[in-house]
Amino acid sequence: MEETYCGLVAIVGRPNVGKSTLLNGLLGVKVAPVTPLPGTSRRGVRGILTDGSRQVVFVDTPGLALPQNSLGRFMSREIRDALAEVDLVLWLTDLRHPPTVQDRLAAEALTKVSAAVWLVGNKLDAAQYPEEALAAYQALLPGAAQWLSLSAQNDRHLAGLRAQVLAALPPGPFLYPPDMKSDQTREQWAAELIREAAMLELRQELPYSVAVLVTDWQERPNGMLFIAATLVVEKKNHQGIVIGKGGAMIRAIGARAREQLELFQGQKVYVQLEVVVREGWRDDPQVLQELGYQ
Numbered sequence: 153m154e155e156t157y158c159g160l161v162a163i164v165g166r167p168n169v170g171k172s173t174l175l176n177g178l179l180g181v182k183v184a185p186v187t188p189l190p191g192t193s194r195r196g197v198r199g200i201l202t203d204g205s206r207q208v209v210f211v212d213t214p215g216l217a218l219p220q221n222s223l224g225r226f227m228s229r230e231i232r233d234a235l236a237e238v239d240l241v242l243w244l245t246d247l248r249h250p251p252t253v254q255d256r257l258a259a260e261a262l263t264k265v266s267a268a269v270w271l272v273g274n275k276l277d278a279a280q281y282p283e284e285a286l287a288a289y290q291a292l293l294p295g296a297a298q299w300l301s302l303s304a305q306n307d308r309h310l311a312g313l314r315a316q317v318l319a320a321l322p323p324g325p326f327l328y329p330p331d332m333k334s335d336q337t338r339e340q341w342a343a344e345l346i347r348e349a350a351m352l353e354l355r356q357e358l359p360y361s362v363a364v365l366v367t368d369w370q371e372r373p374n375g376m377l378f379i380a381a382t383l384v385v386e387k388k389n390h391q392g393i394v395i396g397k398g399g400a401m402i403r404a405i406g407a408r409a410r411e412q413l414e415l416f417q418g419q420k421v422y423v424q425l426e427v428v429v430r431e432g433w434r435d436d437p438q439v440l441q442e443l444g445y446q
């Protein structure tokens with residue numbers, strides 16, 4: 153039998169550097185939510201790429217930041233867990249800027265990781281002084297095994313990194329079936345796309361206080377997919393904001409989510425949303441458990 157190669161590769165870095173964009177780009181499908189707001193990802197989502205006898209399991213992680221609440225502590229644990237078991241770490245940085253305090257925190261955490269770390273400078277397309285920026289990040293982590301600059305939105309750059317990672321895998325059995333793209337359930341995936349839509353629509357108001365739970369998923373006989381979801385908010389007045397005047401905001405969230413879901417499902421989708429209040433859910437162990445943030 154042909155020898156197989158398989159490895160876990162964590163994508164880490166401060167919030168908003170483009171980790172989820174990189175994961176989606178490397179896989180060629182959208183498995184993780186992306187927004188211009190820092191603090192979008194909450195879970196360590198796995199994205200699986202199988203190429204012949206080689207399988208990479210990428211682990212997208214939440215941005216490394218000091219936790220503000222129980223949800224934040226869950227996010228920090230997701231990063232720690234992702235780093236504990238990996239073969240390779242991609243430390244993603246933003247070449248548009250010199251290192252921030254959060255990048256320093258990330259570099260410090262990475263000095264303690266036993267796996268090899270590759271420093272990946274992202275947003276090359278929009279960087280004015282990419283070489284200087286990369287050198288400044290390198291100085292924070294002199295032990296990095298490799299460094300490269302790219303744009304996570306550039307297909308040629310993505311192909312280059314994909315090939316490099318595939319070539320670096322250790323021998324080992326596949327962790328997932330070759331046709332599997334992500335470890336999320338379809339409900340979790342849809343919930344993340346709906347949350348992404350809510351963050352984008354609510355970006356001026358309260359993008360962070362929303363969580364989404366998909367409560368129903370039904371294939372209708374007419375070929376349409378029916379998805380029902382609950383948006384959980386923290387306060388009574390947030391409910392009004394998320395619903396909007398005459399329901400305008402919730403309709404906009406639903407329309408945006410439907411567009412994305414239809415794009416990836418390749419079928420008509422009907423999205424039914426409701427908004428419920430769970431006081432202070434980001435610090436409520438029971439609600440966090442219901443939402444899978446535990």
Ligand SMILES: Nc1nc2c(ncn2[C@@H]2O[C@H](COP(=O)(O)OP(=O)(O)OP(=O)(O)O)[C@@H](O)[C@H]2O)c(=O)[nH]1
Pocket residue numbers: 166167168169170171172173174185186187188189190191192193194213214215216274275276277278302303304305306
């Ligand atoms: N110009 C440019 N923008 C990028 C690039 N990669 C990502 N972005 C943008 O950067 C923003 C943040 O991207 P995300 O992928 O959500 O970043 P993240 O690191 O996963 O963020 P968190 O989940 O909040 O930690 C989005 O607006 C992306 O479109 C890039 O190569 N070039």
Ligand SMILES: [Mg+2]
Pocket residue numbers: 171172173184185186192193213214215
């Ligand atoms: Mg992310």
